[in-house]
Amino acid sequence: MSKVDLRSLNKEELTSFITSLGQPAFRAGQLYRQIQKNAADDFNAMSDLPAELRARLDEQATVALPRIIRRQDSAAGDTIKLLLELTDGERIEMVLMFYERWQAHNRVTCCVSSQSGCAMNCRFCATALHARFRNLSAGEIVAQVQIADRLAYDLGFSGITNIVYMGMGEPLANLAAVKQSVELLNSAEGMNIGMRRITISTCGLAPQIREMSHWGYQLGLAVSLHAADDTLRRRLMPGAAHYPLCELMAACREYRELSGRRLTVEYALFDGINDTPEDAAKLAALLTGTDILVNIIPANPLPEARIKPPPSSVVEAFCQKLSELNVAVQLRHKRGADIEAACGQLRKRTAEGEPEFRREQAGTPGREA
Structure with a gap:
């Protein structure tokens, strides 16, 4: 038993x-x-x-906690990545990010995984390379935050202050466990992390976003978009593009109205794929009538994918175009790329930190099929 x-x-x-x-x-x-x-x-x-x-x-x-198999610290000292082994031998990665503020409370953000792989098959993401995976339990998600909290205290911080569900997996594809973990982490008799300090990221599962709208929680919601037209998005994110952008944006508007929280759109820039001023104009048109904040992320390296970030001048021009079109935009400060802890780089690994296996992505996920 x-x-x-x-x-x-x-x-x-x-x-x-x-x-x-x-x-x-x-x-x-x-x-x-x-x-x-x-x-x-x-x-x-x-x-x-x-x-x-x-x-x-x-x-x-x-009440067993996952075992820390490997720890990697970024050269800048602001990011730590942990490889964890769960009780059944499955392995996941999680990330801690440290933000020291002048004359303010320091912030320590824990980036947790919700699955040990992902079925969304995004062409730029290392997690999607693993066909064998499972959902994590609510307890396994909570355990990641508890492990991070201990480590933060050991390093002289006052514990975890913020949580982002942006690690391995699609959180909304494991919605029941994610909801339970949020409630456990928010519990006054538990870690007592405020709902407004928790952000859930999704590839854009519209029905689940609508369901979240009715939870009554003031959670942050970040939507990974990466393209402002359905054709290109289908090539970049085959699993997530099941729901057309019109349906996704309707769900986002419903979440904004019912939760009272401003949404963030995550937009990774890939050289020659989605980085032109015309792409920026399409994105601005898609977001018309919203107060959504666009978070621009120059692509992070993934050996299996034939993608790279655009030159800095192209990134600046894209951001400038959005600003000119009255879209709130910010450029994400890159953290942890040197230890493969940045956006799209988490995956299953061996105890030595090597990928369990590599699988070449087929073709370049560009504008043409």
Whole structure:
């Protein structure tokens, strides 16, 4: 019989589990705080619980944390990438980013994975190269933040302040676990991370965006667009382009209206593919009537893909064109590319940090088929 993953359970579910063992309900509160607030990974260390209960929990449940296989620090010292091994041997990568601010609280952002691979098949993303993968549980997502929080404290920071679901996988393709993890991380008896400090990124699954609109949470939402016409987007993002841009933008407007949160569009620039002033004008037209912020990301290296970032002059011209057309735009400061921790570079790896395997992308995902 498989053990129950207690880190994935909310307070109500944990109470039901504890009372099924014949224990009083208040024990669930003690156990919940140990797991969600203290990041406990050993029942025997929970001294506020009776020894008999600890023994039964050890037999029937688990609070094991993923194991850190490898740590890489960027040369700039502002980014750390961790390779984690889950309890079944699956491996994922996650990233910590440190922002030191003058006369303000420092920010530490944890970039978490929601799947151990991805089915969206984006032609510029290393995660998409892995055909064998699974969804992560809510507990496995929470565990990444808890591991990052410990590391941040060890480095002299005051813990994790922000969370972005921008690691491996498509979060909205694992929506139930992602929602549960958000609620666990936001819990006052847990890590107590504010909803406005959590951002979920998506390739653009319109029905799931609409579902999120009705959660009643003030979560940030970032939509990976990368093309302002359906034909090019289909070539760049075959899995995500199932929903046409008109449907995607309608879902984004609904999220803005119901959540009250301003959305971000992520737009990676690929040399000779989506980087012309005409492309910028198409993007501006698509976003007409919205207050969406466009985050421009010069493409990051991926050996298997025949893509590269445009020259800096082209990037500047693209941003300038958007500004002239009254689109709010910012150029993302690149972090962690030297340790393959930047956008589109996370993947399964061996203990030595090498990719589990390489698969060449077929052709260049350009304007022509």
